[in-house]
Amino acid sequence: MPLNPKLNKLLETDFEKIYALPLDQQREWYARSWDDCKESIVEVGSVNDLIVKTSVRDTLIRVYHPKGNGPHPAFIWIHGGGFVFGNIEVYDSVCRRIVNNANCTVISIEYGLSPEYKFPLPVEECYETVKWVSDHAEKLNILADKISIGGDSVGGTLSAVISQLSRDKGELKIIYQVIINAMLDLLGETKPKSRVENAEGYRITTKGIEWFVRQYLNELSEANNPLASPLLAENFAELPAACIITSEYDPLRDEGELYAQRLAAAGVNVYLKRYNGVIHGFFNMQHTLEEARDALALVCTKLREAFYED
Known part of the structure; x- marks a missing residue:
């Protein structure tokens, strides 16, 4: 279907010019670009920032509790930004919803x-960090047997990877995964047509994806590792059930849909929905786009089903 006209003004931005800025200015621009859904604070039961000591660094997490005593099921959210941009503030409003x-x-x-x-x-x-959450479920007032994971863009990439790792390592249990507009095949080895059809003009470009990948990888050959490109894994069986969301005008559309197909072929329960007329990053445009609000409602419905329907 035609592109949603509400996106026309956004797409007047010269994104290629932004990539040429110094890295700190790029990050500042990215953080400002999501003012769409910061128009009001959605109240929740409580919000606390904690530090988890990992082997990589001291990792900040933000814990949003609903109203009520708990313990509650937990949804671990990983933000997007091409591995280069983003932070917990960018998706604060989405997490609260x-x-x-x-x-x-x-x-x-x-x-x-x-x-x-x-x-x-x-x-x-x-x-x-996910393992720490699982190990400290009682401290966090969450249910250790009802932990799910998800994210937008490369947050979805990392969520898919961690779902595979949790299955392979057997150290924790993830019951559901939410993958939104994710980059699942970093170099496009599966030849996704959407990287050609939507190569330019829709905010993130195919050249832009290549730029992000070069920032993330030490060398391009690492893209063949399933820990980088989860679509290239050999085994998709016994992974958590999934909700996978794609966008019609996203260069990453086809790899998300192929991932859904491979999960389903391996016997995993998958709900796949493509949102037509929208672009990569639409999920965080809650104020502007009805499609974004519908996608968030879908995610919440699927999470409730995973948490509360035995």
């Missing part, structure tokens, strides 16, 4: 950004 609408504790991870923290450090940091 999930708390209230899914009736769960949300724990948002602020992992180290590239190029300062290159692959596999963000994977190790996020995995160790």
